[in-house]
Amino acid sequence: MSEALHEITLTVNGVVREATVPGRRLLSDCLRRELGLTGTHVGCEHGVCGCCTVLLDGEPVRSCLTFAVSVDGHEITTVEGLSGPGGTLSPVQRAFSECHALQCGFCTPGFLCTATALLRDNPSPTDDEVIEGISGNLCRCTGYQNIVKAVHRAAELMGDEA
Amino acid sequence: MKPSAFDYHAPRDLGETLAVLAGAGAHGKVLAGGQSLIPLLNMRLAAPSHLIDINRVAALDTIAVEDGGVRVGALARHAAVERSSLVARAQPLLRDALKLVAHPVIRNRGTVVGSLVHADPSAELPAVLTVLDGSVRLARHGAPERDVPAGEFFTGPMESALEPGELAVSAFFPSLPARTGTAFCEVARRHGDYAMAGAAAVVTLDEDLRIASARVACVSVGPVPVLLDVSEVCAHRPAASVDWAAVARAVRDLIDPDGDIHATAGYRRHLTGVLAERALRIAAQEAADERAGEYPNE
Numbered sequence: 001m002s003e004a005l006h007e008i009t010l011t012v013n014g015v016v017r018e019a020t021v022p023g024r025r026l027l028s029d030c031l032r033r034e035l036g037l038t039g040t041h042v043g044c045e046h047g048v049c050g051c052c053t054v055l056l057d058g059e060p061v062r063s064c065l066t067f068a069v070s071v072d073g074h075e076i077t078t079v080e081g082l083s084g085p086g087g088t089l090s091p092v093q094r095a096f097s098e099c100h101a102l103q104c105g106f107c108t109p110g111f112l113c114t115a116t117a118l119l120r121d122n123p124s125p126t127d128d129e130v131i132e133g134i135s136g137n138l139c140r141c142t143g144y145q146n147i148v149k150a151v152h153r154a155a156e157l158m159g160d161e162a
Numbered sequence: 163m164k165p166s167a168f169d170y171h172a173p174r175d176l177g178e179t180l181a182v183l184a185g186a187g188a189h190g191k192v193l194a195g196g197q198s199l200i201p202l203l204n205m206r207l208a209a210p211s212h213l214i215d216i217n218r219v220a221a222l223d224t225i226a227v228e229d230g231g232v233r234v235g236a237l238a239r240h241a242a243v244e245r246s247s248l249v250a251r252a253q254p255l256l257r258d259a260l261k262l263v264a265h266p267v268i269r270n271r272g273t274v275v276g277s278l279v280h281a282d283p284s285a286e287l288p289a290v291l292t293v294l295d296g297s298v299r300l301a302r303h304g305a306p307e308r309d310v311p312a313g314e315f316f317t318g319p320m321e322s323a324l325e326p327g328e329l330a331v332s333a334f335f336p337s338l339p340a341r342t343g344t345a346f347c348e349v350a351r352r353h354g355d356y357a358m359a360g361a362a363a364v365v366t367l368d369e370d371l372r373i374a375s376a377r378v379a380c381v382s383v384g385p386v387p388v389l390l391d392v393s394e395v396c397a398h399r400p401a402a403s404v405d406w407a408a409v410a411r412a413v414r415d416l417i418d419p420d421g422d423i424h425a426t427a428g429y430r431r432h433l434t435g436v437l438a439e440r441a442l443r444i445a446a447q448e449a450a451d452e453r454a455g456e457y458p459n460e
Contacts, residue, residue, distance in 0.1 A: 070217055
């Protein structure tokens with residue numbers, strides 16, 4: 001008995017993409033495997049580490065705790081979609097680079113997506129709000145101090161550009 | 163870690179959902195937010211042969227402040243309930259508890275009714291439903307809906323009164339009587355983790371601001387949320403002259419927690435006493451403040 005497949009259409013980083021997936025295909029695996037977008041990292045696969053965080057209709061969610069077929073027809077933004085035309089880094093990406101908020105980079109895509117949504121909803125967060133906002137993302141090498149600094153720096157950069 | 167194969171169903175409305183569920187019987191599992199279910203599927207601790215995804219059933223995505231309380235539909239996300247100022251006014255304990263549920267990103271997807279059906283005795287929302295005497299509305303194909311009170315809904319760790327073929331369509335959180343305050347206090351190893359111990363408290367004062375009723379629902383100390391009525395220990399006194407140490411002692415005497423790698427039974431017992439007392443005192447203070455607010459600008 002072969003497994004049933006589903007035709008789905010996702011708008012990923014502004015581009016309409018089609019994929020054929022079994023019901024059990026996680027969104028994280030669909031992005032990486034069917035769509036070739038390997039910027040979304042898969043860490044723990046049970047929602048603890050936050051590495052696979054993407055934006056679903058603008059809201060950060062765990063792509064490892066979402067089935068691809070479940071979000072058929074919806075908009076997804078991955079880390080590949082955060083930069084501007086020609087690969088210009090977004091303010092959040094520039095701030096992470098400036099503040100040394102990444103070392104090995106494994107957790108970075110999740111932090112970038114989470115921080116991007118956080119600053120959109122709250123353009124000048126307090127320290128506590130930043131810490132609460134990124135509390136669902138684990139970093140195991142850089143340490144959180146520079147990441148918190150980077151989120152504040154990104155808020156400044158976004159304020160300058162506005 | 164990948165889920166095992168299942169037949170995926172994506173019903174568009176409630177009738178179709180119930181029909182599919184009835185067909186799947188004990189082999190069917192409902193997917194709402196998936197923030198508890200998908201980890202279980204990924205680790206293959208659960209392997210249903212039919213997954214019924216209710217994410218397209220818009221009629222279940224509701225939050226209604228009704229007479230006497232808040233009714234939360236099966237697809238209302240934690241984040242939406244947490245952000246609703248109408249809900250916070252009608253039942254402030256919901257927002258207080260939701261802020262302690264996992265992390266903001268999980269709350270964007272997870273649902274309130276899903277947490278109740280998951281029935282984890284360490285989770286916040288089952289304790290909230292229990293201490294408020296709320297209920298869960300269950301629907302089944304070809305049968306009338308039934309409301310199950312919180313006290314009968316949670317039947318064991320990760321077990322509820324929901325039967326195969328049934329869908330929890332909504333949960334009802336009653337609002338508070340006059341001169342009533344609430345609080346939720348917990349201790350977790352890390353913020354956002356399941357709590358080692360915690361207590362949801364509801365305190366009602368009489369017209370002379372003496373404690374008329376004091377109840378707590380404790381998490382992580384039994385197979386279901388443990389509801390304790392400590393009104394008698396409060397001895398109908400005003401909060402300032404209650405023997406709070408006796409209240410904490412009573413709570414410790416009434417519970418029978420197990421130990422695990424996160425906390426010994428003794429530590430859980432101690433923590434629960436501290437947290438119950440703390441939550442009750444905050445709730446009593448809130449109730450008194452509400453009394454003071456009854457006559458604004460006078």
